[in-house]
Each structure stands twice: as C-alpha cells, then as structure tokens.
Amino acid sequence: MSRALIAGVGTTPFGRHPDVHFTELAARAIELALDDAGLEFRDVEQAFCSKVYLPSATGARTMELMGRTGIGCPDIEGACGAAAAGLSLAVGMVESGQHDIVLAFGVEKMPKGFMPPGQLYDDWQCMLGLTQNPQYWALNAKRHMHDYGTTELQIAKIAAKAKRNGALNPNALFRTPMTPEQILASPLVVDPLRLFMLCSPDDGAAAVLVCSERVARRCRSKPVEVAACVHTVSQFPLLNASSFCATPTGRPTVYAATAQRAYERAGVGPEDLDVAEVQDNDAFSELEYYEELGFCPKGEGGRMIDEGVTELGGALPVNTSGGLQARGEPLGASHFGQIHEIVLQLRGDAGPRQVRNARVGLAQVFGAWGHCGVTILKSTD
Amino acid sequence: MTYPAETTDSRVPFRSGFLAGDLTNLAGVRFAGSRCRECGVTLLGRRRRCENCSSRSIVDEVFGTRGVVHSFTVQRYPPPLPFTAPQPWVPRVIAWIDLEGHGPRILGPVSGLAERVEIAQAVLAEFHVAWRDDHGREVVAFVFRPVDAEGSR
Numbered sequence: 001m002s003r004a005l006i007a008g009v010g011t012t013p014f015g016r017h018p019d020v021h022f023t024e025l026a027a028r029a030i031e032l033a034l035d036d037a038g039l040e041f042r043d044v045e046q047a048f049c050s051k052v053y054l055p056s057a058t059g060a061r062t063m064e065l066m067g068r069t070g071i072g073c074p075d076i077e078g079a080c081g082a083a084a085a086g087l088s089l090a091v092g093m094v095e096s097g098q099h100d101i102v103l104a105f106g107v108e109k110m111p112k113g114f115m116p117p118g119q120l121y122d123d124w125q126c127m128l129g130l131t132q133n134p135q136y137w138a139l140n141a142k143r144h145m146h147d148y149g150t151t152e153l154q155i156a157k158i159a160a161k162a163k164r165n166g167a168l169n170p171n172a173l174f175r176t177p178m179t180p181e182q183i184l185a186s187p188l189v190v191d192p193l194r195l196f197m198l199c200s201p202d203d204g205a206a207a208v209l210v211c212s213e214r215v216a217r218r219c220r221s222k223p224v225e226v227a228a229c230v231h232t233v234s235q236f237p238l239l240n241a242s243s244f245c246a247t248p249t250g251r252p253t254v255y256a257a258t259a260q261r262a263y264e265r266a267g268v269g270p271e272d273l274d275v276a277e278v279q280d281n282d283a284f285s286e287l288e289y290y291e292e293l294g295f296c297p298k299g300e301g302g303r304m305i306d307e308g309v310t311e312l313g314g315a316l317p318v319n320t321s322g323g324l325q326a327r328g329e330p331l332g333a334s335h336f337g338q339i340h341e342i343v344l345q346l347r348g349d350a351g352p353r354q355v356r357n358a359r360v361g362l363a364q365v366f367g368a369w370g371h372c373g374v375t376i377l378k379s380t381d
Numbered sequence: 382m383t384y385p386a387e388t389t390d391s392r393v394p395f396r397s398g399f400l401a402g403d404l405t406n407l408a409g410v411r412f413a414g415s416r417c418r419e420c421g422v423t424l425l426g427r428r429r430r431c432e433n434c435s436s437r438s439i440v441d442e443v444f445g446t447r448g449v450v451h452s453f454t455v456q457r458y459p460p461p462l463p464f465t466a467p468q469p470w471v472p473r474v475i476a477w478i479d480l481e482g483h484g485p486r487i488l489g490p491v492s493g494l495a496e497r498v499e500i501a502q503a504v505l506a507e508f509h510v511a512w513r514d515d516h517g518r519e520v521v522a523f524v525f526r527p528v529d530a531e532g533s534r
Contacts, residue, residue, distance in 0.1 A: 114461045124395045127512050128522060129460035130475060130488055138454035139477055139488075146452070146500050191455045191495075236422070236433040237486070239477070245425040246477065247485045249433055 004094040005216035005223040006377065007101075007209045008037025009340045014204035014327040015173040017109070022054050022205075026107040027065040029205035029333070033103070037209045038220030041066050044209075045099040047073040050086035050106035051332035053119055058107065058332075079120065080279070081231065082106060083206075083335030084365045084373020088231040090210040100212040108330035110201030120368045121242050133368070134198055134282055136241045138190035141284035145192065148299035150287065152192050156180035157305045159197045159283035162319055165312060166326020168352045171337075173202050173328040183283075197283040202328030206336035208343075222347045225378040227266035227360075232258045234370025241368040254372040255292035255364065262362070262374035263294075270294035273316055274358040275345045277338035279366040280323040290318070293364060293374075312353060320345065320353045335373055338363035346379040384441050385413045385427050386521075393514060395522040398427035400508070401443045404521050410508035412444040412523070414485055423485045444484040446506040448525065451477040451486060453502075455495045465512065474498050478525055480506075491525045503528050 010032025012025055026049070034041060049059025059073040078085035083106040090104035117131035125131055144150050160180045166172035178196060186196040216223035234254035237246035252260070263269050270293060278293065280286035287301035295316060296304050304310050310318035321327060321341035324334065342361035344350040359379040366372050386400040394400035401413040415424045417431035418438040424431070431439050453476035459466030474491035476498065491498055492507075504525040511522035 114458075117461050118463075122396070124520075124522070126461075126463050127520070128395065128490065129456070129464035129466070129473075130490070131460050131464065132456060132458075135454055135456065135475055139452045139475075142454055143452035143500065188455070188457045190457065193454075244488045245432075245485050246488075247422055247424065247433075249420070249422055251433075 001095050003213050004091045004226040007211040007216040007219040007223050008033040009343045011206035011340045013171045017203040023062045025205040026062045029207040033207035033209050036221050044103045047103040048076050048086040050076045050082035078371040079367030080331050081365045081367035081371030081373045082332045084231045088229045091226050091229040094210050100215045102210045105207035106332035106336045107205035108332045109203040133241045134190045137282040137285050138193045150302045154302040155283045156183040158286050159183045162323045162325035166322025169322050172322045172326040174326045199281050199324035200328045204330035204333050206333040224343050224346050227378045228262040228376040230262045231373040238370045258372040258374045259293045266376040272360050275355045275361040276318045277363040280325050317355050335365040342377050392519045407508045415439045416442045425485045425487050445481045447481040448478040450502040453498050497527045
C-alpha cells in the first residue's frame with residue numbers, strides 16, 4: 001500500500017457569502033489548493049465533492065468553472081461528516097495506487113439558526129419538534145454534569161477559548177474575543193447550553209489535494225502524511241443527532257470507536273498528539289470529545305479546560321482555528337476546514353496560532369445519524 | 382392487543398409500526414417495539430432486523446408506559462417548521478426516557494413545567510392526537526408526564 005500525502009490545501013473564509021454562487025465558492029477553494037501544491041486542475045485524476053444541503057451534482061456543476069477535464073466527481077453526502085467520507089475515498093484511491101492526484105473538496109451555503117430539519121430528520125420527528133440539533137448536545141451535557149460534576153463555567157471556558165482562537169484566524173466567522181462571563185450571560189437555547197456556546201451554520205468551501213509520494217515530493221509546499229483517515233457510521237446506540245432510540249448496550253461511542261481505529265492505523269495514541277481539531281458544534285461536545293478521543297479519562301474533560309491543557313500554549317491545544325464555534329459550520333466543507341488548520345500547524349505556517357514543534361495532529365468530525373470521521377496527519381520532516 | 386396498531390380512515394400512528402392497540406381508544410394505546418433474541422436489546426418500533434446486532438431473530442413486544450428520565454433539556458425557542466409551535470411559545474422539556482422492564486431508551490417531549498423535571502424522575506407515557514396528516518387523518522403521538530414514584534400527581 002502506498003502512502004497518501006496532502007500536497008495542497010485551500011479554504012475560503014467560512015462566513016456569510018450571500019452573493020457568491022456555491023460553485024464559485026468551491027472553485028475559489030480548489031484554486032487555492034492547486035496554487036498551494038503547484039499543480040494544475042488538468043493534473044487532477046479524480047475528485048470528490050462533499051456537500052449536504054446543496055443540490056444534486058454540486059461537484060459536476062463545479063467542473064463548469066474549473067474545466068470539464070473528464071474526471072469523475074460524484075457528490076459525497078454524510079451529514080456533518082460528509083467531508084471525512086470524501087477524504088477517506090480520496091486517500092483510499094491514492095493508497096491503493098489507483099491514482100496519484102485526487103482532489104477532495106466540500107462546499108455548503110447554510111441559513112442562520114437551527115438547520116432546516118427536513119434533510120436531517122424523518123417527517124414524524126419534525127412534527128414532534130424533536131429537531132433542534134443542540135438538544136442532543138444539551139441532553140449529553142446535562143447527564144455529564146450529573147455524573148461527573150462538570151460545570152456551566154467549564155463549558156463557558158471552552159466557548160471563550162474558541163472565540164479567543166477565532167480572533168487569530170482570518171478565515172473565521174466570529175473574530176471577537178469573549179469572556180466566560182459574557183458567554184454565561186447569553187440566552188439559554190437548550191439548557192444548559194447558551195447562544196454563545198453553539199456553532200452557527202454558515203457558508204464556505206475548502207479543498208485538499210491528496211497525492212502519492214512520487215507526486216507530493218515535487219509539489220511546491222511541504223507535504224503532510226495522512227497516517228489515518230477513518231469514516232464510520234455509529235454502532236447502536238447513538239446518543240446524538242438524529243437518534244430517537246438509544247437503549248444502552250455497553251458498546252463504545254462512535255467517537256471512541258472511530259478514533260481507536262484511526263490510532264491503530266496511524267500507529268500513534270492520543271499521548272502522541274501535538275494539536276487537534278474536534279467537532280465543537282457546541283462547547284460541551286468539545287469537552288466530551290476530550291474524553292471520548294482519549295485525551296483524558298472519562299469525567300475529566302472539565303479538568304482539561306480548567307488546567308489550560310487545551311489552550312494555545314497548553315500541552316495539547318484543541319481547536320486552534322477557533323473550531324466550529326468560531327468558524328461556523330458549512331457542513332460539506334467542515335472537516336476540510338479542520339484539515340486545513342492541522343496542515344498549517346504541521347508545516348509551521350499557522351502564524352499567531354502556531355503550536356510549537358507540532359508533528360502529529362488529529363481532526364475529528366461528527367454528523368447526524370452517526371457519521372464520524374477521524375483523520376490523523378503527520379509531519380514529513 | 383393489536384400489534385402493530387392499525388391505520389384507519391380517521392387515525393394513524395406517528396410512525397407505522399411504532400404503536401400497538403386500538404387507536405380509537407387512546408387510553409389503551411402502547412409503544413410497539415422489538416426485543417432481539419440474540420443480543421437481548423429492546424428497540425422502539427417493529428423491526429426487520431436488530432439495530433444492534435443485525436440478527437433477524439427478533440420478537441414483537443409491547444412496552445409499558447412507565448419510565449424514568451435519563452437526561453433532559455428545555456427547548457427555550459420553538460423548534461423549526463413544520464412543527465406547529467403553540468403561540469406564545471412556552472419553553473418545553475424533552476428527555477431521553479428509559480422505559481420500564483428494560484424497555485428501550487427513547488427521546489420524547491415531556492409535559493408540564495421544566496422545574497418539575499429532574500434526572501431519574503418517573504414519567505408516564507400518554508398518547509394523544511398530536512396533528513393531522515396530509516389526508517386529514519388524526520395522527521396519534523406521545524408525550525411523557527412527570528409522576529411521583531407511585532404513578533399519581
């Protein structure tokens with residue numbers, strides 16, 4: 001099996017782009033990734049377009065702007081995990097030796113507020129009003145507080161970290177720092193989660209060029225190795241969106257199970273990580289993922305933030321980009337946005353957000369109905 | 382008991398195969414579900430296979446109406462359309478409920494004030510006409526009501 005490397009990354013700012021067509025957004029991200037690698041679109045042998053809410057043939061429509069070179073470019077859908085699904089296919093094609101240059105990109109344009117539920121929930125769930133994604137995170141937060149004594153202040157500290165890091169990221173939607181007190185003063189949306197603890201759906205595109213070693217070595221930018229890219233759908237039970245029946249079985253969560261497979265594949269453990277981007281669709285979920293991804297034992301997520309472990313300058317900075325809370329969430333592009341940040345970190349190009357000597361990074365994404373992706377990247381220095 | 386509940390010209394279950402009993406007698410309606418003969422898991426709704434282990438060896442089961450709160454939250458804002466929110470909106474509790482007798486853990490709305498609900502709180506499922514479908518038929522759905530340990534209040 002060949003190694004797959006990331007030779008180029010590109011992203012638009014994640015935010016509001018009301019007057020930009022989605023194909024134009026996608027093309028901007030693809031052009032940036034091509035420039036980053038020093039490759040031409042004619043060099044690309046296969047593409048995958050991750051998206052959720054955009055219409056049929058979003059990828060093929062993007063070829064109208066990039067050039068109809070005759071390559072395959074199916075749309076890949078996997079709720080908020082769509083980009084991990086697309087990336088895993090691109091990586092698999094390069095690892096298998098089928099292609100040397102595969103483009104994986106994602107794009108989305110989302111309205112503000114609760115996501116339109118028809119795409120993510122069954123009709124009866126919509127009619128029962130069980131369709132606020134944050135309700136699931138709130139239910140998990142409430143139980144976690146009950147079982148482990150996690151506090152609202154700890155959750156607010158994670159939100160404040162996101163805003164602080166986002167202020168350093170020119171591609172973020174929210175760039176205004178906030179204190180935990182300001183966050184705790186924002187309105188409750190689903191107890192105990194408040195407005196400024198939640199990510200906002202938004203617009204954006206991001207692209208990644210996955211290449212064989214032969215090609216990556218002659219590319220313009222320093223390549224980064226894809227040590228693992230695992231995408232799975234949750235085993236039963238799923239105690240998260242959009243589940244309605246989650247009888248306990250003792251099985252690990254999809255986050256823990258997917259991470260375990262990625263760690264094994266990459267030959268590293270959580271103790272080897274220098275930097276991570278996790279699915280902070282809300283501040284509590286980030287705390288939960290510290291535990292589920294093995295950054296700390298179960299129940300100690302609150303301690304991680306209290307001790308500053310996951311802050312810039314801590315032992316394992318998490319969501320240095322500002323995470324979904326600061327960048328917002330263009331579903332199909334979301335994991336590629338995380339990959340963009342980890343690649344910058346491993347190259348030493350993250351500017352004021354740079355983690356010193358970062359060599360191994362992890363990105364984790366989660367989507368409705370149990371989609372989960374974990375990608376582990378390694379520096380090639 | 383009729384399993385699953387039969388759709389009539391005037392009434393339908395919120396999801397086919399998820400309710401048991403006679404839908405014209407709401408007091409007698411129950412949750413329809415399944416129990417896996419291989420792994421033992423209980424699931425809401427009549428199933429083709431076990432969602433946990435994929436076994437085809439599953440049996441129909443009617444679950445009791447009592448349960449306890451595993452966790453809960455309060456919807457401070459009305460859920461998005463097509464849900465029809467009462468005007469004005471009154472914050473509503475939703476909860477993961479563990480049904481009695483090692484029944485399934487299911488998500489549902491809880492009636493009454495948020496202050497009345499806590500983790501491990503006992504609840505009782507009640508079935509009611511919740512909306513009308515596109516054919517004008519009444520749709521029977523459920524809500525959990527907080528009760529004291531003996532089942533009254």
